[in-house]
Amino acid sequence: MLQKLRSNSQGFTLIELMIVIAIIGILAAIAIPNFIAYRNKAYCSSAESDANSVAATLADYFAIPENTSLPEVTDAGTYLDYQLSNKGGQNTVTVSGESNGTISIVVTDASSRCDTAYKSASAGAAGAINKWTSAAGHTYEKYMD
Numbered sequence: 001m002l003q004k005l006r007s008n009s010q011g012f013t014l015i016e017l018m019i020v021i022a023i024i025g026i027l028a029a030i031a032i033p034n035f036i037a038y039r040n041k042a043y044c045s046s047a048e049s050d051a052n053s054v055a056a057t058l059a060d061y062f063a064i065p066e067n068t069s070l071p072e073v074t075d076a077g078t079y080l081d082y083q084l085s086n087k088g089g090q091n092t093v094t095v096s097g098e099s100n101g102t103i104s105i106v107v108t109d110a111s112s113r114c115d116t117a118y119k120s121a122s123a124g125a126a127g128a129i130n131k132w133t134s135a136a137g138h139t140y141e142k143y144m145d
Helices: 002-007 014-062 116-122
Strands: 092-097 103-108 130-132 139-144
Touching: 014 092, 014 103, 014 116, 014 130, 014 139, 116 130
Parallel strands: none
Antiparallel strands: 092 103, 103 139, 130 139
């Protein structure tokens, strides 16, 4: 009778449960840092995307022959009816004309959560068309001719 009772017992042993928990812990230890890095890159991408969208909006604006000068900006979160991203805060934009005839678009990442390693890898040399100003800064610059 005792032998029959043991053969019908169901469930997992303590060792089996500990192995499954250890495997889940290892997978989580690998996945969580990668998830955080991808999320932080998304903050960088929002500033870069805003700069590209403002550039496209300006190109559309200057495609009209009557528009020959930069429009005045009253709201730094909106430019020519384009609303900037709202990831972790409201990004702001500054658009100005340079003395050499180019237009400078500077988008400030309001979240301040863009990854430093990403910014330093994307920081361009002086005169680069698209660049993060520095690894420590929170502004992305784009120049248009």
